[in-house]
Amino acid sequence: xxxxxxxANDYATDAAQRSLLFLDVIRQRGNAYREHAxxxxxxxLEFKCELVMDGRKLDRPVNYALVHIVPPADVQxxxxxxxxxxxxxxxxxxxxxxxxxxxxxxxxxxxxxxxxYFVGFLPEPMPGQTIADVARAEAEFLAEVIRRHxxxxxxxxxIGNCQAGWAVMMLAAIRPELFGPIIIAGSxxxxxxxVRGKYPMRYSGGLLGGSWLTALTSDLxxxxxxxxxxxxxxxxQNPANTYWTKQYNLYSKIDTEAERYLGFERWWGGHVNLNxxxxxFIVDELFVGNKLAAGGIKTADGTVVDLRAIxxxxxxxxxxxxxxxxxxxxxxxxxxxxxxxxQIRSYGQTIVYTVHDDVGHLGIFVxxxxxxxxxxxxxxxxxxxxxxxxxxxxxxxTKRSADEASPDLVSGDWxxxxxxxxxxxxxxxxxxxxxxxxxxxxxAHISETNLAxxxxxxxxxxxxCINPMMAEWMRQMHPLRLQYELxxxxxxxxxxxxxxxxxxxxxxxxxxSDNPFLAxxxxxxxxxxxxxxxxxxxTEKMAERxxxxxxxxxxxxxxxxxxxxxxxxxxxxxxxSPLHQQLVDKRIGELRAQITTGGLREAMVRAAxxxxxxxxxxxxxxxxxxxxxxxxxTDHQKLTLAQFKQMVREQFFxxxxxxxxxxxxxxxxxxxxxxxxxxxxxxxxxxASASGNLTGxxxxxxxxxxxxxDGGKPRLAxxxxxxxxxx
Numbered sequence: 001x002x003x004x005x006x007x008a009n010d011y012a013t014d015a016a017q018r019s020l021l022f023l024d025v026i027r028q029r030g031n032a033y034r035e036h037a038x039x040x041x042x043x044x045l046e047f048k049c050e051l052v053m054d055g056r057k058l059d060r061p062v063n064y065a066l067v068h069i070v071p072p073a074d075v076q077x078x079x080x081x082x083x084x085x086x087x088x089x090x091x092x093x094x095x096x097x098x099x100x101x102x103x104x105x106x107x108x109x110x111x112x113x114x115x116x117y118f119v120g121f122l123p124e125p126m127p128g129q130t131i132a133d134v135a136r137a138e139a140e141f142l143a144e145v146i147r148r149h150x151x152x153x154x155x156x157x158x159i160g161n162c163q164a165g166w167a168v169m170m171l172a173a174i175r176p177e178l179f180g181p182i183i184i185a186g187s188x189x190x191x192x193x194x195v196r197g198k199y200p201m202r203y204s205g206g207l208l209g210g211s212w213l214t215a216l217t218s219d220l221x222x223x224x225x226x227x228x229x230x231x232x233x234x235x236x237q238n239p240a241n242t243y244w245t246k247q248y249n250l251y252s253k254i255d256t257e258a259e260r261y262l263g264f265e266r267w268w269g270g271h272v273n274l275n276x277x278x279x280x281f282i283v284d285e286l287f288v289g290n291k292l293a294a295g296g297i298k299t300a301d302g303t304v305v306d307l308r309a310i311x312x313x314x315x316x317x318x319x320x321x322x323x324x325x326x327x328x329x330x331x332x333x334x335x336x337x338x339x340x341x342x343q344i345r346s347y348g349q350t351i352v353y354t355v356h357d358d359v360g361h362l363g364i365f366v367x368x369x370x371x372x373x374x375x376x377x378x379x380x381x382x383x384x385x386x387x388x389x390x391x392x393x394x395x396x397x398t399k400r401s402a403d404e405a406s407p408d409l410v411s412g413d414w415x416x417x418x419x420x421x422x423x424x425x426x427x428x429x430x431x432x433x434x435x436x437x438x439x440x441x442x443x444a445h446i447s448e449t450n451l452a453x454x455x456x457x458x459x460x461x462x463x464x465c466i467n468p469m470m471a472e473w474m475r476q477m478h479p480l481r482l483q484y485e486l487x488x489x490x491x492x493x494x495x496x497x498x499x500x501x502x503x504x505x506x507x508x509x510x511x512x513s514d515n516p517f518l519a520x521x522x523x524x525x526x527x528x529x530x531x532x533x534x535x536x537x538x539t540e541k542m543a544e545r546x547x548x549x550x551x552x553x554x555x556x557x558x559x560x561x562x563x564x565x566x567x568x569x570x571x572x573x574x575x576x577s578p579l580h581q582q583l584v585d586k587r588i589g590e591l592r593a594q595i596t597t598g599g600l601r602e603a604m605v606r607a608a609x610x611x612x613x614x615x616x617x618x619x620x621x622x623x624x625x626x627x628x629x630x631x632x633x634t635d636h637q638k639l640t641l642a643q644f645k646q647m648v649r650e651q652f653f654x655x656x657x658x659x660x661x662x663x664x665x666x667x668x669x670x671x672x673x674x675x676x677x678x679x680x681x682x683x684x685x686x687x688a689s690a691s692g693n694l695t696g697x698x699x700x701x702x703x704x705x706x707x708x709x710d711g712g713k714p715r716l717a718x719x720x721x722x723x724x725x726x727x
Contacts, residue, residue, distance in 0.1 A: 007515050014511035015521075017504040021254045022247075023487075024501030029262055030488025033269045036094075041065070043120055044096035044267040047072070047106060052117070053144055060133040061126045066141040069099065069106055069116040077115050082154035082180055082382065083145050084109040087119040087138070089162035092230030094270030095120030098161055100263075103368040105159055105185075105375050112379035112411075114157070117145050119164075123272045125224070131281045132300055135171045142178040153641040155180035155312070157382050161365055162186050162325070163282075166292060172310045174303060179312040181386050183378060186318060186364040188325045189307075190332030191290045192440040195430035199323045200540045201237060203547040205288040206440070210447020212454040214283045218276035219462045222471030225279040228271040228480045234361075235480075237323045240532035248525050255510065264366070269484055273475075288447045290440065293333035295574045308337055308347045308574070313385050315395070317374060319356035319364060327355050328431050334392070334423065335431070337574045341422050345390040345656070346584045348649065352385055352418055354395040355429075373397055377416040377620075384623040385418070387645045389609070389652035393418040393618070394425070405692040409621035417691075420616040438562050439551040445560035446551075591653050596665045601639070603669040604680050606651040606662060607705045611688045613655065614698040619691035626687055666708045681709045 036042045048070040055064035071077050086098035086105050099106035099118060106116050119141055126133075145156050157180045160168030165187020172179045194202050205211065218225045235242040250261045285291050297305040318330035331353055338344050344351065354374065359367060377397060378385070397414040404410060432440070475481070487494060511518055550556070554564065612618065626644075639647065654662045670677055684705060688694055694702050 004516075007517060010509070010511050011515050011517035011521075013509055014518075017508055018251055018254045020497070020501045020504040021258075022251045023497050025250060025254070025258045025261065026487045027489065027494050027497050028258075029265045029269070030484045030486070030490070030494075032262060032266050033484035034488055034490065036266055036270055037123075041120075041122055042094050042270055044094065044263075044270070045069075045099045045106075045118065045120075046101050046104070047099050049118060052148075053141055055137040055141075056122075056126060058137055058140065060129075060136055062129050062133050062137045063122040063125050064134060064137050064141075065120055065122070066144065067118050067120065069110065069118055071110050071116075075110045076113060077110065078113040079149075079151050080153050081112070081114045082152045083115040083117060083149050083156045084159065084379070085117045085119060085142065085145055085156045086159045087161065087164040087168055088121075089164045090121055090227075090272060090274065091163040092227035092234070092271060093267055094123065094272050097267055097365045098159065100267065100366055101368065101371075103371040105161075105365070105371065108371050108375040109157075109379045111376070112382075114379060114382075115149060115152075117141075117156075121272065123270075125273060125275045125278065127275075128277075129275050130277050131167070134278075135167065135174070138167070138171055139175050139178060142175075146178065154383065154386060157181045157183065159183040159185065160187055162361075163188075165189070166286060169307060169310065169314075170292070170297070170305050172312060173305050173307050174299065174309075176309055176311040179310070181313045181315060181382055182310070183315040183317065184330075186322055186325045186330070186361055187316075188286075188329040190293055190329050190336060191287050192437070193328035193332035193431050194326055195328060196544065197541075199237075199326050200543045200547075201233075201324060202329070202440075203543050204233070205283070205447060206443030206547050206551055207543055210443065210450045211280065211283040211288055212447070212450040214279055215276070215451060215454055215459065216462065218279060219459060220466060220471065220474060221273070221276075222466055222468050223276050224273045224471070225276060226271065226475050226478060227273055228475075228478045231268070231271060232480055234324065239536050240529045244525070244528050244532060248528075252521070252525075255508070269480070271478075271481065284447070284451070289444050293336035293574060306574070307333065308349065311348060313350040313352060313388060315378060315385060316351065316353040317356075317364065318353070319359045319361075321356065321358040322361045322364065324361040327429050331426050331429065332431055334426055338423065341391055344392055345653075346580070348390050350385070350388045350390050351392045352388070352395050353392075353421075354397075373414055376412050377414055380411045381416050381620045381623070383627070383641060384416075384618065384620055386641070387623070387648050388418060388618055389648060392421050392423070392426075394421050406621045406625075406690045409624040409690055411620075411624075416620045418618045435552065438557055438564070439548065441562050442551045442557045442560045443547075445562070446556075587653075588657055591650065591657055592661075594650070595654050595658065595662050596668055598669050600669065600671055600676065600680055602647065602651060603666045603709075604684055605647050606655065606666060606669075607684050607708070608687050609648070609652050610655060610659075610663065611684070611694070611698055611701045611705060614696070614701050621690040622687050625690045629683060663704070663708065666705075670709065677709050681706065684709075 049067040050070060051065060052068050053066040055062040055066075084106070086109075088095040088098050095118075098104060099116075101107070106118065109116050119138060142156060142158070146152075149156075155178065158168055158172075160166075160182065162185070165184035166189055168182060169184065169187075169189065172182055192202060214225070217229060246261075250257050285297050289296070291297050292305065293307060295304050295306050299305065316330055318325060318327045320327060322330075334344075334351060356364070356370070356374075359370060363370060374397070377395075396417050396419060398417065400407070400410055400413050400415055404415065476485075485491070489495070557564065612622070651662075670680075685702065688698070688702060
């Protein structure tokens with residue numbers, strides 16, 4: 001009995017101290033929020049930065065800016081490495097999440113030797129600023145980055161996080177010449193897609209009656225849309241974490257968790273505004289209208305935004321655990337644009353995707369583990385991605401082991417491999433059927449109708465009633481902002497908290513881990529989380545059933561002019577261009593004529609591709625072998641990365657068009673000197689076997705290449721190419 005009494009007394013002391021310390025951390029959070037909001041250009045970048053371009057000074061001013069990230073003293077930047085440009089999302093929060101900590105997108109890119117730039121924004125938009133203005137500004141930013149790095153072996157790699165992903169893709173479709181590889185992380189591009197029973201955020205637009213509510217919110221804000229509403233929308237997707245887990249995790253680990261919690265909250269509470277025109281475009285054209293992949297968006301001069309016009313490799317990073325941008329929304333646009341892999345190749349497009357099993361939406365950007373693995377590998381192997389032959393690939397990551405083949409060719413703790421895939425692999429992830437497509441099309445039509453009604457009958461009255469003072473008052477009274485203000489030193493009732501918490505720290509007596517009341521506390525927490533999850537699941541099921549029932553009504557669909565025989569995805573399939581096929585046919589003819597043109601380099605690339613096509617994958621070790629050979633070459637005519645990429649694509653297409661003719665032509669491309677042939681053959685074998693010994697069809701193909709290079713004598717000159725490269 002006395003033992004239980006002592007345990008209860010210890011727990012009560014610990015709980016009281018934790019409560020005071022918890023309240024003090026919440027007070028510090030409120031103070032940090034106020035200090036952050038008072039800054040002219042608030043951000044959460046971990047790194048020093050210097051302003052390069054201020055978007056407010058452009059002909060069409062915007063609240064965006066380009067900054068150069070100053071590398072830490074222990075980081076060596078290569079002048080020939082392509083720069084990385086990280087674009088943060090303007091989705092309610094302030095900028096900086098791409099460089100939130102040392103192990104981040106920016107941190108990993110700099111460790112790989114790349115110069116880094118960051119595109120951020122101020123809390124308030126410029127008057128009249130539009131999405132088109134932002135795109136023009138970002139184009140000027142990229143042009144400036146290119147100008148500053150004339151020695152770079154490639155155009156900038158651009159990372160678009162979350163909502164910045166679709167903005168980057170739109171710009172790349174309009175100005176493809178500005179881009180190197182594009183990485184879109186947690187970025188929605190196909191907004192209707194998903195699977196039933198999971199992540200119902202896609203139903204929100206239809207359940208709210210469309211985008212009229214967006215227009216109303218902007219009008220109540222005096223022409224500005226408060227980003228806190230977007231943050232609240234994110235929070236509503238996981239009520240257990242919003243209302244309990246996040247706070248409980250701090251409370252239960254108050255002695256160790258405060259710094260991490262405050263750092264994250266500094267970003268999470270940094271709300272920013274958008275102009276009414278900006279958010280209305282986003283909701284109407286993207287979230288509800290889903291017009292991007294289908295080519296339904298046009299610029300002011302009438303140019304159609306066609307994602308097939310992008311000429312840079314596209315890397316899509318998504319997660320099955322992302323409740324904001326599930327894999328279907330991140331990858332479904334591929335099915336909207338293309339019917340098969342051959343169509344992807346016909347546009348010269350390279351798409352690489354990787355799907356994480358469980359990380360959440362925010363984890364894609366802030367997780368140190370994700371940075372050390374995915375972003376580190378992307379940064380180390382960005383040139384490999386840039387030179388991949390057109391097609392669709394899945395990037396896989398294998399933990400580096402002690403018995404790894406060619407370990408000296410692996411730069412990090414993981415081995416990245418790009419494995420060829422087809423559109424069936426994307427379809428296998430699930431998606432909409434024809435009935436679902438008609439439902440979302442009906443929701444989009446209803447949205448347009450409701451918005452027109454609002455603008456005609458309600459908007460003039462709302463705007464007449466709102467003045468700037470009222471709009472600002474409503475922004476300040478938003479629940480998400482108010483919670484920071486109330487628990488800060490601005491509230492006189494919080495005055496005693498600091499002193500009480502300091503005393504609690506001095507007298508701190510943490511309870512032992514085996515205390516039964518601590519176990520009871522954990523059990524109660526689990527029950528609370530389970531209750532929130534049950535409530536979330538019930539509301540999500542109700543939301544899905546309501547959406548399916550209302551917008552699945554044949555009468556409603558008929559009233560919206562939607563035909564019942566539309567097949568799957570036909571409502572948003574991008575139109576085909578007859579001119580494109582004519583250009584493809586012309587290019588095929590040109591490549592056929594060039595099959596017998598070239599020399600030793602063309603023969604080597606063609607042979608290496610022929611062997612590699614048997615494996616249906618590209619390994620970073622093979623590319624690293626090629627890179628070292630290029631660097632070790634004393635040939636003054638050695639290829640640049642862009643020239644090498646062009647040669648790879650041409651030789652790859654020749655093999656696709658007529659494999660037998662392409663192989664038969666190899667001997668005519670080779671020099672007469674036997675030693676040069678043997679050296680080239682040794683190099684091909686070294687590249688082909690860098691990831692392991694050749695077996696099966698790849699080995700048979702290697703034998704044929706030996707025959708073509710060596711006149712039927714399967715012998716190889718012993719050339720220490722790797723040692724030469726390392727020296």
